Amino acid sequence: MSANNQSAQGGDNHINLYEPHVWKHHTKVAGLEWKNPVGTASGTFQYAAVRWFYDVSQLGAVCTKGASPVPWEGNPSPRTAESPAANINAVGLQNPGIDHYLAEDLPKLKAAGAFVISNVAGHCDDDYAAVVEKLADSDADMLEINVSCPNVSAGGMSVGTDPVALANLMDRLRPMTDKPMIVKLTPNVTDITVPARAAVEHGADALSMINTLKGMRINIRTGKPIIANVTGGVSGPAVLPVGLAAVYRVRTALPEIPIIGLGGIDSGEKALEYLYAGANAVEVGAAALFDPVAPLRVARELDDLLDSRPELAAKLAAGQTWR
Amino acid sequence: MSANNQSAQGGDNHINLYEPHVWKHHTKVAGLEWKNPVGTASGTFQYAAVRWFYDVSQLGAVCTKGASPVPWEGNPSPRTAESPAANINAVGLQNPGIDHYLAEDLPKLKAAGAFVISNVAGHCDDDYAAVVEKLADSDADMLEINVSCPNVSAGGMSVGTDPVALANLMDRLRPMTDKPMIVKLTPNVTDITVPARAAVEHGADALSMINTLKGMRINIRTGKPIIANVTGGVSGPAVLPVGLAAVYRVRTALPEIPIIGLGGIDSGEKALEYLYAGANAVEVGAAALFDPVAPLRVARELDDLLDSRPELAAKLAAGQTWR
Amino acid sequence: MLNRNEMTTFTPTHDVVTEATAAGFFPPRHNVEITQVTELTDRVMRLTFRDPFIASHAKPAQFVNLFTHDDFMLMPRPFGVSEVDGDEVSVIFAVVGHGTEQLAGLQAGDTVDVLGPLGRGFNLKEDANYILVGGGLGVPPLIYAAQKLAEHDASFATAIFGYRNDHFAEEYVSRYADWSWSIDDAEGNVVDLLNKLEQGDDLKAYDRKPIILSCGPLPMMKAVADWAAERGIPAQLSMEQRMGCGYGTCVLCTIDTVDGRLKVCSDGPVFTREQLGWGK
Amino acid sequence: MLNRNEMTTFTPTHDVVTEATAAGFFPPRHNVEITQVTELTDRVMRLTFRDPFIASHAKPAQFVNLFTHDDFMLMPRPFGVSEVDGDEVSVIFAVVGHGTEQLAGLQAGDTVDVLGPLGRGFNLKEDANYILVGGGLGVPPLIYAAQKLAEHDASFATAIFGYRNDHFAEEYVSRYADWSWSIDDAEGNVVDLLNKLEQGDDLKAYDRKPIILSCGPLPMMKAVADWAAERGIPAQLSMEQRMGCGYGTCVLCTIDTVDGRLKVCSDGPVFTREQLGWGK
Numbered sequence A, B: 001m002s003a004n005n006q007s008a009q010g011g012d013n014h015i016n017l018y019e020p021h022v023w024k025h026h027t028k029v030a031g032l033e034w035k036n037p038v039g040t041a042s043g044t045f046q047y048a049a050v051r052w053f054y055d056v057s058q059l060g061a062v063c064t065k066g067a068s069p070v071p072w073e074g075n076p077s078p079r080t081a082e083s084p085a086a087n088i089n090a091v092g093l094q095n096p097g098i099d100h101y102l103a104e105d106l107p108k109l110k111a112a113g114a115f116v117i118s119n120v121a122g123h124c125d126d127d128y129a130a131v132v133e134k135l136a137d138s139d140a141d142m143l144e145i146n147v148s149c150p151n152v153s154a155g156g157m158s159v160g161t162d163p164v165a166l167a168n169l170m171d172r173l174r175p176m177t178d179k180p181m182i183v184k185l186t187p188n189v190t191d192i193t194v195p196a197r198a199a200v201e202h203g204a205d206a207l208s209m210i211n212t213l214k215g216m217r218i219n220i221r222t223g224k225p226i227i228a229n230v231t232g233g234v235s236g237p238a239v240l241p242v243g244l245a246a247v248y249r250v251r252t253a254l255p256e257i258p259i260i261g262l263g264g265i266d267s268g269e270k271a272l273e274y275l276y277a278g279a280n281a282v283e284v285g286a287a288a289l290f291d292p293v294a295p296l297r298v299a300r301e302l303d304d305l306l307d308s309r310p311e312l313a314a315k316l317a318a319g320q321t322w323r
Numbered sequence C, D: 001m002l003n004r005n006e007m008t009t010f011t012p013t014h015d016v017v018t019e020a021t022a023a024g025f026f027p028p029r030h031n032v033e034i035t036q037v038t039e040l041t042d043r044v045m046r047l048t049f050r051d052p053f054i055a056s057h058a059k060p061a062q063f064v065n066l067f068t069h070d071d072f073m074l075m076p077r078p079f080g081v082s083e084v085d086g087d088e089v090s091v092i093f094a095v096v097g098h099g100t101e102q103l104a105g106l107q108a109g110d111t112v113d114v115l116g117p118l119g120r121g122f123n124l125k126e127d128a129n130y131i132l133v134g135g136g137l138g139v140p141p142l143i144y145a146a147q148k149l150a151e152h153d154a155s156f157a158t159a160i161f162g163y164r165n166d167h168f169a170e171e172y173v174s175r176y177a178d179w180s181w182s183i184d185d186a187e188g189n190v191v192d193l194l195n196k197l198e199q200g201d202d203l204k205a206y207d208r209k210p211i212i213l214s215c216g217p218l219p220m221m222k223a224v225a226d227w228a229a230e231r232g233i234p235a236q237l238s239m240e241q242r243m244g245c246g247y248g249t250c251v252l253c254t255i256d257t258v259d260g261r262l263k264v265c266s267d268g269p270v271f272t273r274e275q276l277g278w279g280k
């Protein structure tokens, strides 16, 4: 074995991602079919960047960067630091706003044949409502409400850690659209089943977890934090066990709710762990920073791994889960 | 550079851990002097195992495995799983009980010249009180109250996540001894400054953080959790940024309280990050599983790194911190 | 081969072993040269490295922690010592996961990090006819037991090995054992062989009392313990458990015994059938 | 060299580039062979790898993401292309941290993972007298600019490089630049050299309008932008920022411009002084 031949499982170590592929194993999330159980994670996928690397319609779903009512400039730089097996980010939800999203991003993604989850960002309930209102009549396939960003001071994570605030927000957003609404949860809480329950009882059609873990690094030459915003969100392989435990726990507490699992997935095997933990589908985040085609590769690896797991595959296709 | 010569900093890549060493940089925690700022983390240090590898009196402190009023058998096996850059453990506080600790472990450690932090485990307030009572007249240098173990159902982490329960516990324990009392905090909370404040306001002389993060892995051959206890505690390099952020945040909220920082330290450089984040001292946990001498090596590396940081070194020696 | 740059600012090399031992300490994890890697059969490898300390101290059923060059995999991979030749130490292992996959890709001239020897080995003090009953990847430590027993004129070694299919270790055991029988799944199991041995009255060959040393899959070892108990024959069984440290500091590797939960790494890996409460 | 076993079940190799491009896509991260590693001066390395795709597509100031073999360090290390020779691509980098330390330890015959070419390079379309103003490790992309300009008869390249001490890149730039001046910290700075150039009336040499291309430390580039602005000379500046992806997907690499926060990796790394609002 050499670095040119790094199969870890002794299986087929060369998947050609560019040959036409007929997906063998589908999943269903909140009643909607995904052609495979793998999507991109919000904030790590921009069509304008990714389109050069692979055909985005090949994924189960693409989840776009959080959109806010007006353009946001995000946090100052540096916005990132490295940590063992992880990335730390403090983008602070920089985005060109929902109008730009509806005029530019969404139409292009739909034209390219993608199944689109539109991620919604806000600093307050009015923000979320303004974005959801505009997305209600759009071509978005699903909405994801991000109440779990650790990098903005108001809104963001604070809603996701407070079940009452979350319930109020959902009560307001729920009547605004018939589109399936996913609530994205933060692992930075004492008991993740509390916000999970609040979201579901107040109208969430699905849950996604986990957003990033709060973390930081320090520059030992200066004695100062590396990231201008001091702390950021930890993602990548390091957070895998935390994401798995979150999915497992919420699945135990809420046996019926569709769950999209994410956090640390960079291979089909790790995606499979999330499915066994009780997820209906998964998303790939930080891994796409280190290799643009990571989400597609994960999808292809998973498609092969499911061949020998007919029971799991059948459950997913029927909108059920392993646990 | 080859694997035989893996200096990462271009510095002296061969520290002889077995030559007599005069420690250049001391620290002070809750008024007590440590000969260097590096200790072992509870649960990763057993004198009977470690004594073959190095002279334990060389460390700033050794923190022993949690002792309970009676022997505990802990969780069933398997108790551990691997994760990227991490270990997951679910020992469940197996230990031979405080009487055995006082008869066997503590005397040997003191005879060997170690500065000893005795870690206290409990399922309920009575448990903690029973152990602290016996330690009060012992030779232990400091006590550490573990209210943050994620692997026991009662007590353990539940106290550490509930500021009222923690305050009650400390009100009970505080009058029982004059020995400095450290409270060990869990990162599995929404806001770590809440239990931190509760502990300090109710008599803690110092805080240590972080205990392990809740996590799990799944065996993709069986579809079942690898660890018999399902979830366990994540430690090792993967948790470094979470530990740093915890220390930074608590230091900001509580400028005066001595803090022992830990989580993911496996080099002098990472120990230094904790000191810059505001810790007075650090502990090395999982790294000692992968190399028995890791704590001593970290101490030696840090001793050298502090040479070129006289301001930080002076603060530590005076019982102050960088931030 | 570059690794663990960020993890530690140095990896102890060979001279550190010398320093550690000179100072009265056991060598820490250190980096050694690989001298040979052979594939014995499909996905079963034999890996040899140069380590004078382990070579001169390892006892049969003691093990070494090997570490991969992949920083995602920090945890030790424990393997029983299977042979010692001069200052070279061999292990035999099956490729069963990511770590063994990577170790299998190493080549002569590469290096590997190692800690050991670890654990309590078989007790071979009695002059006896040792019956080495191994199954699958339980065989390697028994080869080493045979090697060590071959040095004692007063003891004998009869090897009884069960394989899934390919009899991959025959070459090695035949170097040392006084008798060696093997069987594969298609033919039967090691208890069949034990019965034959008994029928042929070879159990007490050489007028020595029989002692069973066993290592292999749990069901096999339980059957062997039962068999031994019925006949009142002592049995020492080498156990496996997922490990955190391998040297007794973390209490992650316990098994249930009649004396409570004991550590496989430092209370074992060898336990008697009485300790395990087997064969009653 | 083994790495990333657990991270991904395969690393695309060279044929994947062919597949990707044949299918109309840009090659993903892939594994290439290192053909040469040289130490130019203390802790400054030149590393060459074979990559026909990057070799034939890279423009000056475009960069490549290199990845270490250490799984603790997943993030890309971006380096400007400094030279192309046939299907071989070189970068020149300083050892400043754990990642570059590890890359510096690679040898000819080893492999490295790469993604690229990335970013928007210098605009070299105009026939002009390009003044390449580089400082320290900003020099490498300017060498490549000189190399590319040498292919155009209608443009000229004057290199003005400032070094901390050792003039490590002279050998390379002298291959291509029409003029090359350099200076080190003990002697002065690049603005001194620009002034001399102006005094000698060499700014408009060959009857071509001057255009400044610059890369180096921030204070140097700001001074150069000021100098250019005072004279109404266009200036293109290649910026640095900590990156997450290098290809435009994560918005981690922004800098403040007059048009708001833009991505260094895909809106840049080259920006005009007007975009940066410098030199006013």
Ligand SMILES: Cc1cc2nc3c(=O)[nH]c(=O)nc-3n(C[C@H](O)[C@H](O)[C@H](O)COP(=O)(O)OP(=O)(O)OC[C@H]3O[C@@H](n4cnc5c(N)ncnc54)[C@H](O)[C@@H]3O)c2cc1C
Binding pocket: B081, B082, C063, C075, C076, C077, C078, C079, C080, C081, C091, C092, C093, C094, C095, C096, C097, C098, C099, C100, C101, C137, C138, C140, C141, C239, C240, C241, C242, C243, C269
């Ligand atoms: C005392 C002892 C001696 C052993 N001797 C041998 C031997 O001579 N030959 C041989 O082929 N195998 C032996 N094993 C088993 C060997 O350690 C595992 O097969 C190996 O660790 C698997 O590593 P992996 O990375 O391929 O598997 P993975 O499943 O990818 O490993 C993940 C983690 O689980 C641990 N793990 C997985 N399976 C086992 C297991 N069966 N036992 C202990 N830990 C495990 C790994 O060490 C690692 O920490 C021994 C185990 C013990 C405890």
Ligand SMILES: Cc1cc2nc3c(=O)[nH]c(=O)nc-3n(C[C@H](O)[C@H](O)[C@H](O)COP(=O)(O)OP(=O)(O)OC[C@H]3O[C@@H](n4cnc5c(N)ncnc54)[C@H](O)[C@@H]3O)c2cc1C
Binding pocket: A081, A082, D063, D075, D076, D077, D078, D079, D080, D081, D091, D092, D093, D094, D095, D096, D097, D098, D099, D100, D101, D137, D138, D140, D141, D239, D240, D241, D242, D243, D269
């Ligand atoms: C577009 C671009 C082109 C570059 N071209 C060159 C070049 O030709 N030659 C050269 O020597 N250097 C160049 N750099 C800087 C080079 O990328 C860093 O020196 C290198 O990434 C440091 O890695 P490290 O692991 O040694 O440092 P560490 O500090 O250990 O790295 C930790 C993390 O911070 C990032 N980082 C640290 N310093 C920088 C920096 N200055 N810029 C961007 N990221 C950084 C690393 O990539 C890594 O993700 C360039 C940077 C950019 C953005």
Ligand SMILES: Cc1cc2nc3c(=O)[nH]c(=O)nc-3n(C[C@H](O)[C@H](O)[C@H](O)COP(=O)(O)O)c2cc1C
Binding pocket: A041, A042, A043, A044, A065, A066, A087, A089, A091, A093, A119, A146, A149, A184, A210, A211, A212, A234, A235, A236, A237, A239, A262, A263, A264, A265, A283, A284, A285, A286, A287, D244, D250, D251, D252
């Ligand atoms: C650079 C970056 C930007 C992110 N931006 C968003 C965002 O806008 N909205 C959101 O819900 N999550 C965002 N996330 C979180 C990811 O979607 C994901 O939940 C997290 O990174 C864990 O998955 P991973 O380990 O696969 O990256 C971002 C993550 C990264 C790394």
Ligand SMILES: Cc1cc2nc3c(=O)[nH]c(=O)nc-3n(C[C@H](O)[C@H](O)[C@H](O)COP(=O)(O)O)c2cc1C
Binding pocket: B041, B042, B043, B044, B065, B066, B087, B089, B091, B093, B119, B146, B149, B184, B210, B211, B212, B234, B235, B236, B237, B239, B262, B263, B264, B265, B283, B284, B285, B286, B287, C244, C250, C251, C252
């Ligand atoms: C095997 C193991 C056992 C542990 N047992 C205890 C314990 O008994 N009491 C305690 O307070 N912390 C215990 N911990 C937590 C560590 O002391 C430490 O807080 C944590 O592992 C983070 O540090 P690290 O990343 O350096 O390991 C244990 C950790 C490990 C890995």
Ligand code: FES
Binding pocket: C242, C243, C244, C245, C246, C247, C248, C249, C250, C251, C252, C253, C254, C263, C264, C265, C266
């Ligand atoms: S593996 Fe750590 S005590 Fe046995």
Ligand code: FES
Binding pocket: D242, D243, D244, D245, D246, D247, D248, D249, D250, D251, D252, D253, D254, D263, D264, D265, D266
């Ligand atoms: S580094 Fe990801 S957008 Fe620039």
